[in-house]
Amino acid sequence: MIKKLLSAALLSAAALLAAEEPLYSVPVLGDFHYDRLELHDEAFIREKYPRDRSQIINYTKASTEFAPLLLDAVAGQVNAGTPFVIQLGDFTEGLCGSRELQDRMFRGAIEQVKAKIKVPFLVTKGNHDITGPGAKESYRETLLPFLSRELGRPVGRADFVVRHDRDAYIFFDSMEPELDWLEEQLAANREARHLFVVTHYPVIPFEYRADWSLFAKPGREAQRARLFAMLEKADATVLCGHLHMAAMIEYEGANGTFRQLAENSVMRSAEPRFRNVLEGAGHYTPELAESKRSTGAQLEHRKRLFAAAAPGVRRFFRAGSEGYLLLKVYADRVDAEYYNGTNAAPDKVIRVR
Template sequence: MPSRRHFLHTCTATAAAATLPNLASHAADAPKPFSFILLGDLHYDSLSHHDMKWLDAHHGGDLSQIQNYSRLTAEVMPGMFAAIKQRIASLRDSAAPPAFVLQVGDLVEGLCGSAELSARQNREALAFVTQADLGLPFVFTKGNHDVTGDGAKEAFDEVLLPFMAKEARILDSTATHTQANHTLTFGDSQFAFFDAYDKTSLEWLEAVAAKRTAKHLFVTIHPPVVPYGARATWHLYAGEKLKAQRTKLLDILGQQQAMVLGGHLHKFSALTRNAGGKSFSQLAVSSVVSSLNQKPKDIRHGLATYTGDQINLEPKHSPDTATQRREIYATERKEVTSFEYADTAGFAVITVNGPHVEASVYSGSASDPFQTLKISV
């Protein structure tokens, strides 16, 4: 017969051992680190996508940019996507393997002139993405160029929206949507894709925030929420009549300590801003790459550079609004707590590891990032 002490020791050991599988199960259920590729504006284009008579009559001043985007699509974009594919391959065996590619809007140039040409442009852009064989789901938000021009909105709904839904469901089987505003959850992160061109989006985001349970909230919005660079009037809800909407958006993002991902200005910028009693971060990238071996220029580092002097980065842009843009910076500067900027294009790798989120930003097809920074707040 075992002694009482031996019996109690055996019972204690057995009870402790019985709890080990549960502990192991909880450890196995803990979200694993992951990464994703962040792409800025692409403006996929070809001259054959445009009704030139319509363009001349309605957007004649945009012909030169269409010619440039068409050239970059043919000559530079394939090399850029090859570099991204190589970066994805290098990350597959890392501690935070890549899960998807996220693009921030203006996938296409738009301005085609008809629903038929717009649909063709969209299909060819998606074919290019598919044929690039990145090996990851490709998710994106709506940009202004994606729905600009006669028939563009209809073509977006016909071609791009179903692709959005299909790719989102690969990552999150519960992700169902029939509009550009949608969410998906991956690991310990929720991604809210905000349609900046739908009047109901702010209320939608408020509802998403109210039901949030994920550790991290990423909000993908094509135009900036917080201005940066020379074009300080190009942020969301910039008009005086939209002041209440902007305040509400800022408060939601701050209270949620969100990470905003965007583009629109074709520059790199990272900042943090106080709002709603807390703070949020904003990261903007561009993928309109003019040269694979480009180097960053006009670099601005630190809060001391977040001033109205940013308007001098593009001295020819809207001289009649110079005073207004300086005043915007004077107001925003009171709440912005960190700031980075550079004129460059490429892509970023975002790494999510527990409470820490980091962005490594690449210029062109460079093998090493020109800047790595924390974006979690």
């Protein structure tokens, strides 16, 4: 009889847990690279970025054919409790060749997104967003005013903080990273239930281009160590893009633990799937730096970056992916659901913290 009662109690508890609803959910888009061929000065591309023309063609196809499908799927995740949608930088392809063309590119991206997403759409700065003549000025005078309208308050720079419920989202400018500012904001929001740092460049490498992470170039070791310590002390969760993959890493250092989530939202097909999946801390090794595109001193530096991080990696997941992730925020935890394309069910669910 006691066994039956215990079994019934366990089943009841399991049913309650399964039925538990999050306090709120936040859809998160990775690199988006909105593009149109006509928004590039051909002479500029031929002179400065000849290798990127095929990329521009591919991004234009992704933007016109598949991005609307993805945005429909994301819009389907928005409900009355959704505070905002986050985009992790490289909102646009950039490389336009003039301020006027970059203005048009930002306006086109905004128009495409806001036709579907009816809650605030919050963007962090990516390297492509500010690449090309007049691009930085366009970001400042076109994209930042858009963010101001979305938030209903002035946003004068790419560094800003959004509070929702008891949680804090710190948008951190990877292109011009100011560690003093970040440290101040982490301290000011230390009482937050969940603390997120939203940025474009990863902190912890997870793909062969390890030196495409924050403060990962040679000579930036002191700043990188300081950044790690700050995030550890804050028990933060980093949301990032840049490497066009889905990933989750939990890292434990001398000062505590932080986590990193990454996503990619450039769709190349109508039905994308995970590919080249790695899962488990044992897969996080310096060999991740190896690639035909990486040789000599650069390869050795990249291996050192992986070797330095490896002892602290407690959990690791990485996959080629094209879609979005859904943050589900509870009082006592955060879950991440990874969706490929327009799939109705998540392809991967991870308990983040």
